Amino acid sequence: MIPSILPTYNRAPLSFVEGRGCWLVEADGRRFLDLGAGIAVNALGHAAPELVEVLTRQAGKLWHVSNLYQVPEQEALADKLVEETFADTVFFTNSGTEACELAVKMARKHFAEAGQPERVEIITFEGCFHGRSSAAIAASGAEKMVAGFGPLLEGFVHLPWGDHDALRAAVGERTCAIMVEPVQGEGGIRVLPDQCLKGLRDMCDEAGILLILDEVQCGVGRTGKLFAHEWAGIAPDIMMVAKGIGGGFPLGAVLATEAAASGMGAGSHGSTYGGNPLGCAVGKAVLDRVSDPAFLEDVNRRAGLLRQKLEGLVAAHPEVFEGVRGEGLMLGLKCKVAPADVVTAGYDAQVITVPAADNVVRILPPLTITEDEINEALTRLDAAATALKEAGI
Ligand SMILES: *Cc1c(COP(=O)(O)O)cnc(C)c1O
Numbered sequence: 001m002i003p004s005i006l007p008t009y010n011r012a013p014l015s016f017v018e019g020r021g022c023w024l025v026e027a028d029g030r031r032f033l034d035l036g037a038g039i040a041v042n043a044l045g046h047a048a049p050e051l052v053e054v055l056t057r058q059a060g061k062l063w064h065v066s067n068l069y070q071v072p073e074q075e076a077l078a079d080k081l082v083e084e085t086f087a088d089t090v091f092f093t094n095s096g097t098e099a100c101e102l103a104v105k106m107a108r109k110h111f112a113e114a115g116q117p118e119r120v121e122i123i124t125f126e127g128c129f130h131g132r133s134s135a136a137i138a139a140s141g142a143e144k145m146v147a148g149f150g151p152l153l154e155g156f157v158h159l160p161w162g163d164h165d166a167l168r169a170a171v172g173e174r175t176c177a178i179m180v181e182p183v184q185g186e187g188g189i190r191v192l193p194d195q196c197l198k199g200l201r202d203m204c205d206e207a208g209i210l211l212i213l214d215e216v217q218c219g220v221g222r223t224g225k226l227f228a229h230e231w232a233g234i235a236p237d238i239m240m241v242a243k244g245i246g247g248g249f250p251l252g253a254v255l256a257t258e259a260a261a262s263g264m265g266a267g268s269h270g271s272t273y274g275g276n277p278l279g280c281a282v283g284k285a286v287l288d289r290v291s292d293p294a295f296l297e298d299v300n301r302r303a304g305l306l307r308q309k310l311e312g313l314v315a316a317h318p319e320v321f322e323g324v325r326g327e328g329l330m331l332g333l334k335c336k337v338a339p340a341d342v343v344t345a346g347y348d349a350q351v352i353t354v355p356a357a358d359n360v361v362r363i364l365p366p367l368t369i370t371e372d373e374i375n376e377a378l379t380r381l382d383a384a385a386t387a388l389k390e391a392g393i
Contacts, residue, residue: 019046043244045366086235087255092275096216096242097131109263127187182228185217188358189332194232220244224328351380
């Protein structure tokens with residue numbers, strides 16, 4: 001019999017009932033150290049007092065009005081995003097995949113309005129993940145995501161990771177954009193080197209096409225900069241944001257330059273919930289905190305410590321791990337065993353990690369993780385690796 005929840009996830013037998021900071025409490029009372037943060041969502045940890053305060057204050061005032069009216073909380077968050085980034089304008093969504101939908105529409109509309117309607121193709125890269133809507137799975141092209149779902153949205157060109165010749169050959173008269181994650185998340189914490197990101201920016205400028213960055217997972221302080229592309233000293237034309245920006249409240253956004261957004265006039269796009277007062281009030285509180293240079297400095301300091309400790313873990317368990325990769329607090333342990341086994345052993349040691357492709361286990365703690373918690377995390381990961389070895393996996 002089909003469960004009451006559509007069985008699209010293989011769920012672990014864990015029911016968390018409470019969270020505080022980096023800690024989750026299971027229904028049976030066990031405390032888990034959370035190095036997953038709901039897949040890079042709980043940027044400020046669970047039940048961050050300032051977010052609880054902002055959310056409950058807004059909940060007592062106004063939940064929803066519709067984008068038929070001015071929404072002051074939305075304007076405040078958009079103004080702050082414009083102030084802190086390359087962007088001139090913002091559209092709010094409820095998720096990353098909705099941000100992908102708009103990024104695709106915006107890029108195509110830009111060229112349609114500019115008299116180049118033939119420019120519809122968007123180049124993406126192997127291992128990418130942009131969400132689960134029809135456009136987002138078409139963007140990825142991965143067999144396991146698209147199989148059985150019928151005709152896909154046309155116009156995506158999928159290239160191998162790191163093949164510069166293939167990329168040069170693919171950019172042509174029909175290309176409108178290149179879409180890429182500065183750090184692939186689901187793909188296995190694969191960092192696009194700064195040189196490559198700069199190269200993509202140059203290539204887009206030369207060809208007169210748009211650079212769309214998907215910072216849904218790597219944005220909002222995760223890599224130690226407010227947005228990951230800042231490490232390369234470049235800026236995109238369009239950027240997708242979600243996950244961390246809501247700190248746990250469903251919120252996403254598309255940020256764009258005035259030029260890239262030029263085609264999107266009244267009636268060209270919409271969302272009932274997108275930018276609702278609850279989400280935007282929380283998002284503003286998250287952004288105020290994370291965009292503070294002192295906060296980002298802390299993230300980088302914590303990230304350095306965590307990375308150093310993870311290198312030690314790899315050295316201590318060469319049968320289990322191959323290496324550490326990533327940027328900031330978006331780290332991956334490349335495994336020699338099945339990542340799912342490492343994650344499961346972690347559950348037994350009461351530490352939460354997240355599997356990814358390319359044999360990687362993701363370490364994505366709240367950005368607020370303390371030094372003591374990092375030490376505790378390593379004790380637990382070490383216990384998990386030792387248990388795996390003893391079990392002969
Ligand atoms: C999670 C993710 C998405 C999709 O976000 P949803 O909120 O699940 O729709 C898109 N792109 C990247 C890089 C992601 O990590």
